[in-house]
Amino acid sequence: MxxxxxxxxxxxxxxxxxxxxxxxxxxxxxxxxxxxxxxxxxxxxxxxxxxxxxxxxxxxxxxxxxxxxxxxxxxxxxxxxxxxxxxxxxxxxxxxxxxxxxxxxxxxxxxxxxxKPKPLVEDLTWRGNIDAAFDFKRADTDTDDYDLDLKTQARHGKWRHNATASYNRELSDNVVTTDNWDAEYALDRFLDEHWFWQGRLEYKRDKVEDVERQRTVGTGPGYQFWDDELGAFSIAGLLDRTDYEYANGDKTNFYAISGKWDYNRYLLGKAVEFFTTGEVGKPLDNVAEYTFDAEVGLRYKVTDWASLNMKAEKDLVSGGDSDNELDETRYSLGFGVGW
CATH class of the missing domain: 2.30.30.100 (SH3 type barrels.)
Incomplete structure (x- = not known):
């Protein structure tokens, strides 16, 4: 006993x-x-x-x-x-x-x-999401559209790492009409609670359009209005250098000034997220009057990690040569995972 x-x-x-x-x-x-x-x-x-x-x-x-x-x-x-x-x-x-x-x-x-402390870098915060959308249409013209998007952000002390990537492929009657991807990395160094300095690298690859490759390097100041569990809002103004490579072998480059924004807000107890990101730019040598690239959408959380999303995207290049003008609007509905 x-x-x-x-x-x-x-x-x-x-x-x-x-x-x-x-x-x-x-x-x-x-x-x-x-x-x-x-x-x-x-x-x-x-x-x-x-x-x-x-x-x-x-x-x-x-x-x-x-x-x-x-x-x-x-x-x-x-x-x-x-x-x-x-x-x-x-x-x-x-x-x-x-x-x-x-x-x-x-x-x-x-x-x-x-x-909660992290095992290696204690004050590291990391969040992000991957969204996927697929659209299949069977009619007089069969179309298949695939769209993948990644956005992630990591913060440690006064440094913040931002990365985005996207891939889009569209077929019409088994003929590829759209096939492109792009990736961007931006590094922010906070000077105080709100002000930061950003440097960024961006690369775009298109296998269908005349502009095959686009590389952009930029730097400039930014301001973080807020960043908490209910959302974030920041803007940045950059001086960029962009290089184009065309399908016929020609190359060109130019400098530009641009303004970026990144906004998201959680609603209904964090069940719904409204988000918008974008950039408006002005080339300094009048290659175009202005460029505009933005997206806006909603994300509904089905579980802690899974969500449904819908968004609209707008790409616009105005005022350049007729061959270089662009005006595209895309709508998508899909699903995603977040962390």
Whole structure:
């Protein structure tokens, strides 16, 4: 038979194993409400609390009284003051206690970011999505249209990496009428909370149109209006150099100024995302009066990772030679995955 000591030890171990999955984070609001769930992320003005009873709840940071968590969390006050706390303990109004061997009380107003630590780069955040759309039409003219898009973004400290890629192929009666892909990488270096400097590289390849290859290198300032769990909005102004290679072997290059925007907003408890990105440019040597490239769409989340999407895309080159003018509008409906 077990001794009393062994029995108590076994009972304590069993209770701890049973109770551990029940541990939950707690957030107290200034109006007296007390919410339990899992703290997913805080970056800016909103704290995202994942609950079993209401899904993901965004909480206004200024309305939070205090909070606690038994999980290890990375708490960032500024670029030079980041602590990997073993747990958080509730403090007085507007305060929280970081427990990490020793206890340290910090003001909630001084915290800029809370997240689950990453194994290698602790303050790395990575998000993105892949969207696919397919359109098949069987009539007097059979058409097959394939469209793939990738957008991803990673942030670490004052650096942000942005990457996009897309592929489009269309066949009409088994004849290829569209076959192109493009990729872009942009690196942002934040100078303060909002201002950043961007450098970007872009490459486009087209196997059907006269312009076979397009390479663009650009740099310039940008401004981040906001970037939190409910969405983001940034703009940038760039000085670009673009090189064209034509199907007949000719080459040309020119300099241009351009303005970019990137906006997304989550609605209905993050079930729906409205997004738009684009760029308008003005060549400096009058190759064209202006260029315009933009997309706008909606993304509906079916699960935490799967979504349905619909979007419209517009490509416009105006004022150049008649052979170089372009005016295309495309609509697509498809599905995607996000992280």
């Amino acid at each position: 077990f001794s009393n000591t062994a029995f108590r030890a076994l009972l304590s171990l069993t209770l701890s194993l049973v109770a551990s999955p029940l541990l939950a984070d707690t957030v107290w609001l200034k109006n007296g409400d007390r919410l339990t769930g899992t703290i997913k992320f805080f970056d800016g003005s909103k704290l995202l609390l994942q609950t079993d009873y209401a899904g993901a709840i965004p909480l206004k940071w200024s309305n939070v009284k205090t909070l606690e968590s038994e999980r290890e969390l990375l708490v960032k006050e500024d670029d030079s003051n980041t602590e990997r706390a073993k747990s958080l303990r509730a403090g007085d109004t507007g305060q929280v206690v970081l427990v990490n061997g020793e206890e340290r009380t910090v003001e909630l107003a001084s915290i800029t970011q809370i997240m």
